[in-house]
Amino acid sequence: MSNYPLLNAFLTMLWFFLWVLWFMLLFRVIHDVFSDDGLSGWAKAGWTVFVCILPFLGVLAYLVARGRGMGERSMRRAQAQEQAFRSYVREAAPSGPAAGTSKADELAQLAGLHDHGDITDAEYEAAKAKVLVS
Template sequence: MSDYPLLSAFLTILWFFLWVMWFILLFRVVHDVFSDDSLNGWAKAGWTLFVCVLPFLGVLAYLIARGRSMGERTVRRAQAQEQAFRAYVREAAASAPTAGRSRADELATLAGLHDHGDITDAEYKAAKAKVLVP
């Protein structure tokens, strides 16, 4: 038998995951401090110093004081990234080389896809009809 009982192993794993969660929260707070454009340099320095000198109290105070706006900023950044991605896809699709291709080129591409087995017979016929109809 082992000298390390199951409950001790469970508590060790629990403490390890709490430790990991703490560091994730700490890094998220520090990231939010530096990515917030509404804070001036002194406020950023103050929060960073507070979080580094008294980490538990600093993170708790930051979450109480700025927790709601932290979530709102995260959502706004995600929405801005989504809009930028959609704009990029629209721009890339508009400038795709297929825009200036002839019908013969598109039919040759479709035939190659069909011969290679990438599209089924039904998909090939539907795409071919789409290309041939003006």
């Protein structure tokens, strides 16, 4: 028989989960401090020292003082990365007549994809019809 009751196992898992959650929150706050371009170097140093010396109070104070901006800054960074990615794709892989490809070249590429098994018969026929119509 076991000397570790089910309730103790549950409480151990709960404490472990809270411990992991705490570290995720701590690292999220530290990441936000260093990725915020609006903070000066002294402000970043101050928040970092506060969070490292008094972690619970520091994280709580940071969330109260700057918590709303964390999501907004994260959203702006994600949008900027998405825009940069889309811009890179547009520059790196132009398509259509602007790329200097003819319909025959596009059909040859489609046939190669179809023969290689990268696209299905239905996708091939739909793409072929789109190339021939344009």
